[in-house]
Structure formats: structure tokens, C-alpha cells
Amino acid sequence: MKGASGSISPGDLPAEDLRRLGHEVADWIADYVASVGDLRVFPDVVPGDVRRSLPAAPPEAGESMEAALADFRDIIVPGVTHWNHPAFFGYFAITGSGPGILGEMLSAALNVNAMVWRSSPAATELEEVATDWLRQLVGLPDDFDGVINDTASHSTLYALAAAREVAYPEVHDGGLFGLPRGRVYASEHAHSSVEKAVMTLGFGRSGYRTIPSDDAFRMRTDALEAAMEEDEAAGIRPVAVVPTLGTTSVTSLDPVGEIVPLARAHGAWVHVDAAYGGPAAIVPELRPLLSGWEGADSIVINPHKWLFTPTDCSTLYCRRPGVLVRAFSLIPEYLRSTEQGDVKNLMDYGVALGRRFRALKLWFVLRWFGRDGIVANIREHVRLARLLESWADASEDWEVAAPVPLGLVCLRHAPPRMSDERADDINQLILDRVNGSGKAFLSHTKLHGRLVLRVAVGNLKTTERHVAALWDLLRESAAAATSD
Numbered sequence: 001m002k003g004a005s006g007s008i009s010p011g012d013l014p015a016e017d018l019r020r021l022g023h024e025v026a027d028w029i030a031d032y033v034a035s036v037g038d039l040r041v042f043p044d045v046v047p048g049d050v051r052r053s054l055p056a057a058p059p060e061a062g063e064s065m066e067a068a069l070a071d072f073r074d075i076i077v078p079g080v081t082h083w084n085h086p087a088f089f090g091y092f093a094i095t096g097s098g099p100g101i102l103g104e105m106l107s108a109a110l111n112v113n114a115m116v117w118r119s120s121p122a123a124t125e126l127e128e129v130a131t132d133w134l135r136q137l138v139g140l141p142d143d144f145d146g147v148i149n150d151t152a153s154h155s156t157l158y159a160l161a162a163a164r165e166v167a168y169p170e171v172h173d174g175g176l177f178g179l180p181r182g183r184v185y186a187s188e189h190a191h192s193s194v195e196k197a198v199m200t201l202g203f204g205r206s207g208y209r210t211i212p213s214d215d216a217f218r219m220r221t222d223a224l225e226a227a228m229e230e231d232e233a234a235g236i237r238p239v240a241v242v243p244t245l246g247t248t249s250v251t252s253l254d255p256v257g258e259i260v261p262l263a264r265a266h267g268a269w270v271h272v273d274a275a276y277g278g279p280a281a282i283v284p285e286l287r288p289l290l291s292g293w294e295g296a297d298s299i300v301i302n303p304h305k306w307l308f309t310p311t312d313c314s315t316l317y318c319r320r321p322g323v324l325v326r327a328f329s330l331i332p333e334y335l336r337s338t339e340q341g342d343v344k345n346l347m348d349y350g351v352a353l354g355r356r357f358r359a360l361k362l363w364f365v366l367r368w369f370g371r372d373g374i375v376a377n378i379r380e381h382v383r384l385a386r387l388l389e390s391w392a393d394a395s396e397d398w399e400v401a402a403p404v405p406l407g408l409v410c411l412r413h414a415p416p417r418m419s420d421e422r423a424d425d426i427n428q429l430i431l432d433r434v435n436g437s438g439k440a441f442l443s444h445t446k447l448h449g450r451l452v453l454r455v456a457v458g459n460l461k462t463t464e465r466h467v468a469a470l471w472d473l474l475r476e477s478a479a480a481a482t483s484d
Ligand SMILES: Cc1ncc(COP(=O)(O)O)c(C=O)c1O
Pocket: 092, 150, 151, 152, 153, 154, 191, 193, 244, 246, 247, 248, 273, 275, 276, 302, 314
């Protein structure tokens, strides 16, 4: 901080400046959220543009926050892909909702580290409350204990570490060296985070076996059973099965009700990846799609996907939290306390010692929307997805490439008599045109080796008007691509 004489004294931004700038920032946030739909979704930049616009070295003398905020507005925001835009239909569309944004702001101000109960009792206990509220909302039994991680990738890693602990009790002290090989099974449409976790846990890539899916992209249980039997005959231990409820490519839902007893019969842990699909269980008419997940050992649900909570927030539910704790608990002397044993110490549930206060934003979201608000919004997203599906179904030039159980439509421009190779090229051109227009943002996948455009509806501001505008843009882009 600069003194009147120009000398530098230690200290933070003065409280009065924080108040004034805080009001400005709050105004900016409210304006941004209200008018983000007027911006380009994908920025008009090429790689390196943002970096080139910023000084390569840090300032020696501190600068004003006004200068930093001006650069935020002039350089950073124009280089952002706006996930909070109502025409963001890529990957899984999400929302940093108002209540969630307020929760993030306050948790930054509190800046607590909830590594143990003592280091922030309220952060620990609110995490227990918020994850338990979410458990009740999705209708899971009360023996599922929840913790919050940053991402589903870490939640799945931790769940599979618990599975490894059960399959190889010796691993805790001796490691995997010299033990029989083990395998984790997931459908060919499972997210790459499952295979990454398997690699990280020391099973190697050969410790991961993908199971083929049926016509609706759901894991085939006959193939799962055959794979586990074949592996056991070869001396390989089935460690875990990871069904997905809402796969990344197509939002298919694996038949968890059939998978659980099969996995049990082979002594395997069941971890359900409901990172995307989990919140659908809050909607009464969608809940049956997830039936059987209540029999799992662990489940991941990401409130930062379809539950309006700003990134990052992933809840891991575990039926046997003691196993998770056994896998990770290692208590250094300086973190021992007299209440040990009577409280939850979040550091015991994963690799990270430090924990952000993520529960606050989730709690605000659950309070503000309530069950009714969540149901109304998810229901509307599914309605909009099915509306787009119906338009594409009615057009002979477009194909709906997968069923639409939730909020994602997989589309392919495929006029009669167009070869698959040509259609792949055309769909790539359509994708590039849509994203290059800045009017909407899509991502893609490949199904049966063919390029497919993914339209994910999941932003709270997305209305029928945005979906209709996208449908027009897709058809215009297809016409332009085929005439090129
Ligand atoms: C089904 C599924 N599981 C897991 C993940 C990984 O999520 P995260 O980014 O939270 O690690 C994704 C990401 O889109 C996903 O779609």
C-alpha cells in the first residue's frame, strides 16, 4: 500500500476501496448475467490473442484495482467462452445461478479451509447438511454419506480407491506389488475420468475393460457378466463396475438395477457416475430412469452440471464411508484434536488436505430454488430438448442419432443419398460455422464412427426462442456447407 510520502507499507486493499469496488463488481455481475445473451458465445480470438494482450512480467509497483478491472473488462471478458450464455449448448450446458454466485462471493470473503472440523466447524457441518439435502431430493437412502469434491474426476478416483481397499485389503500397507491383477468395468460410453482413475490407482490401462452397449447406448449386462467370468477364470479380480447415468456423448442410462446384483455376485464395488444425470432424479417422472442406483456402493453427482451451482462442485455419496476414510486417512500430529472421532474431518475423504467452502453455494442454490424450482427448470430443459428432437425428426435432412432421455439431442445432417464420408465433412463444417458465428456454441461426438452434433440444453436462461434460433442456424449452416 502506498503511503502519502510515496513509501510502501504492508497491508490489503483498504476497506473503503473494497466497499466501493465491491459495489461496482456486484453491478457488473448483475449486468453481465442479465445481458450475457447479447455477447458472442465463443469469442472472436485466435490462440495467443489474450496472452499477447497482457504484460509478460508482473508489475514491480502495485497497480490500482481500477486498472486491473478495466483489463478484465477489455481483455479477459472478450476472450471468454460464455458458459452462462443461453445459447451455450456445448458439452453439458450449465448455469452459475444468482444464488450460486452469491455463495461463491461469500466463501471467497470467508476464505476458510475446511480441512478438519476445527479449522471451520460451519463449513464442515454445512457440507454435511447440503449433501444430505441433495441426497433427500434425489431420493437416495439415508445410509449414503456425502462429501463435496471439486470434480467428478476426483470423486470417481476416490470411490475407486475405496473399491481397491475392499478388493485388496493388503494394498494399504504393501501396495499392489505382487498381488493378482484387478479390473474395473464400464461401458464403452463411460467418461474418460473412469479410465484415468484406474490408471492413477495402479491398475494400468489393462486394468480397465470397456463393455459394449446396446442399440440405446446402454451397457450390455450379458457382456458385463461374460467379461467378469472370463477375467476371473484368468485369475483377474473384478474390482468395480462403473455404470453411468447420463453418458457424456448421448446421456444414455446404464441399467444399474441389473448391474448391481451382477457386480455383487462377483464381489465388485459399484460406483455410479451420475455426474450429469443425477439431478434428474429430483423430477418425479424422470426418477424411474435412475432406478437401481440406490443399490450402489458409491455415486457421484455434479451440482455444477445440471444443478445451477457455479463450477466447481461435485458430491460423492458413499455407503461405506469408513472404507473411504480407511483409504485416505493419515493424520499428522499438527492436525490431531480432542474432538477427533466425534466429528467429520473432510481431509480424511480424499487426497487434498485443504477444502474450499463449496457447500455454501450449493446450500444457497437448494434454498432459493427449492424442490419445486429445480423440478420446473429441469423439466423445461427436457421439454426443450425433446422439442428440438421433434423438429429434427420431422425433417428428412436431419437424423436424431440417439434417444433423448434427458437434456441432450444428438443430431446429424444426413440428407438422403449423402455418403457417410461426405456427411461427416458437412457436419464438421456446420459445427465450425455455428461456433464461428458466435450466435451459439455446440460440441460434437462420434457414434458408430460417424460425426454427430451435440445440443445440450441446461442453462436457466435458455428458452424456446433460443432453441428455435439454433434450429434455424443449423439449417442455414447446413445449406451453406453443402453449397460450398
Ligand atoms: C458423465 C460424466 N462423468 C464425469 C465427467 C467429468 O466431470 P468433471 O469435469 O467434474 O471431472 C463428465 C464431464 O463432462 C461427464 O460427462
